[in-house]
Amino acid sequence: MNDAPPVNPRDPNFISQCNAPLRAELEADYDVLARQLQRRGLKIEPVMHAVADFRVAIPSWGVGTGGTRFARFPGPGEPRNVFDKLEDCAVIHALSGATPTVSLHLPWDQAEPRALRERARELGLGFDAVNSNTFQDQRGQALSYKFGSLTHTDPAVREQAVAHNIGCIRIGEALGSKALTLWIADGANFPGQQHLAHAFERYLESAAEIYAALPADWRLLIEHKMYEPAFYATVIQDWGSSLMAAQSLGARALCLVDLGHHAPHVNIEMIVARLIHAGKLGGFHFNDSKYGDDDLDAGSIDPYRLFLIFNELVDAQWRRVSALQPAHMLDQSHNVTDPIESLINSAIELQRAYAQALLVDRAQLADCQQRNDVLMAARALKRAFTTDVTPILARARLERSAAIDPIAAYRASAYRNQCAKLRPVRDGSRSGIV
Numbered sequence: 001m002n003d004a005p006p007v008n009p010r011d012p013n014f015i016s017q018c019n020a021p022l023r024a025e026l027e028a029d030y031d032v033l034a035r036q037l038q039r040r041g042l043k044i045e046p047v048m049h050a051v052a053d054f055r056v057a058i059p060s061w062g063v064g065t066g067g068t069r070f071a072r073f074p075g076p077g078e079p080r081n082v083f084d085k086l087e088d089c090a091v092i093h094a095l096s097g098a099t100p101t102v103s104l105h106l107p108w109d110q111a112e113p114r115a116l117r118e119r120a121r122e123l124g125l126g127f128d129a130v131n132s133n134t135f136q137d138q139r140g141q142a143l144s145y146k147f148g149s150l151t152h153t154d155p156a157v158r159e160q161a162v163a164h165n166i167g168c169i170r171i172g173e174a175l176g177s178k179a180l181t182l183w184i185a186d187g188a189n190f191p192g193q194q195h196l197a198h199a200f201e202r203y204l205e206s207a208a209e210i211y212a213a214l215p216a217d218w219r220l221l222i223e224h225k226m227y228e229p230a231f232y233a234t235v236i237q238d239w240g241s242s243l244m245a246a247q248s249l250g251a252r253a254l255c256l257v258d259l260g261h262h263a264p265h266v267n268i269e270m271i272v273a274r275l276i277h278a279g280k281l282g283g284f285h286f287n288d289s290k291y292g293d294d295d296l297d298a299g300s301i302d303p304y305r306l307f308l309i310f311n312e313l314v315d316a317q318w319r320r321v322s323a324l325q326p327a328h329m330l331d332q333s334h335n336v337t338d339p340i341e342s343l344i345n346s347a348i349e350l351q352r353a354y355a356q357a358l359l360v361d362r363a364q365l366a367d368c369q370q371r372n373d374v375l376m377a378a379r380a381l382k383r384a385f386t387t388d389v390t391p392i393l394a395r396a397r398l399e400r401s402a403a404i405d406p407i408a409a410y411r412a413s414a415y416r417n418q419c420a421k422l423r424p425v426r427d428g429s430r431s432g433i434v
């Protein structure tokens with residue numbers, strides 16, 4: 001931790017001071033890349049502007065240090081409440097230029113909506129989808145979710161879970177959010193424990209009550225997950241179950257793809273292509289993983305997979321697929337890095353995958369695919385993926401008055417140091433993701 005005098009990392013003067021010595025080099029690198037792309041018949045400016053317009057929401061639960069069931073090792077200056085979390089989210093946005101909204105988790109982020117909305121407005125932030133929570137029992141909760149929530153065999157428990165979700169929608173309305181992300185942990189640990197068909201029917205019944213409570217301009221984002229905490233069967237286990245539910249609930253029920261919620265080696269870009277085809281791709285929880293729902297930084301393990309997902313999104317844009325407005329959100333757990341640095345970096349890795357996908361020569365690719373020129377088709381994608389778009393990403397940040405080198409600026413601000421002084425350390429290393 002450096003002991004430079006603390007500055008406000010959101011201060012535009014501080015950011016332009018950090019940028020000043022880096023501008024000339026950036027311009028030079030940008031011009032070199034512009035000429036390279038020109039030789040490939042590609043214009044750099046439209047790509048830069050598209051990247052500058054790219055937005056991804058920050059998960060409120062991601063700005064505190066994450067943990068596993070074994071332990072959590074809180075870092076210095078942990079956010080103590082949702083208002084501290086908003087401060088940290090504002091720093092991420094000021095330096096990355098790409099994260100103007102926050103996705104809240106209720107009741108973890110419970111607070112007076114007007115005060116929350118007002119503070120967010122002061123910080124230049126808005127709210128993306130709100131997340132409900134029927135995977136934990138809250139203090140004073142009447143009925144337990146041990147054996148499920150929306151699919152529990154006891155109608156009283158289902159009603160309690162439905163009421164919680166409707167409560168989240170009402171809070172979200174007061175905050176200006178336009179979507180509810182619905183992930184439930186409901187499932188079974190042993191064959192026979194749960195009637196697989198009846199559980200799904202109970203899900204549809206409960207979700208229909210939640211859907212009916214949605215304001216007319218809201219969306220319901222159904223999040224599937226293969227396993228954990230249920231280790232044999234999960235009611236909304238895969239994209240098929242999620243799609244069936246979304247199709248039976250209605251037009252504003254859509255599917256959310258959390259990259260970590262699939263078995264290793266599952267072709268997620270194929271799932272994205274299918275959900276686009278069905279008109280049911282509602283959004284993403286971006287992260288990366290090697291084994292399970294590891295919630296690692298986006299693009300940190302398999303950046304080519306991330307690129308291939310953005311390739312499907314850009315291809316759909318190119319094919320003018322209508323009404324494709326997926327909500328981009330991060331969902332990560334930062335157990336060993338500074339969460340602010342990881343979230344800044346992850347937002348940038350999403351922009352990198354998007355920029356590379358915009359550099360695919362789609363006419364050439366389509367022609368190779370038509371003529372089954374397999375190698376040239378694969379090369380058309382690899383050529384875009386292996387293009388170092390770093391100058392475009394930095395230029396896009398500059399375009400947004402953000403930091404050319406946001407991590408260096410963040411460290412120069414000693415913001416974490418300041419937080420450590422202002423925010424007393426909470427109790428030791430207890431387990432759990434947040």
Ligand code: LRH
Binds near residue numbers: 258
């Ligand atoms: C479930 C999940 C879900 C959130 C939770 C924090 O694994 O991805 O999106 O509610 O993480």
Ligand code: MN
Binds near residue numbers: 223258285331
């Ligand atoms: Mn998720």
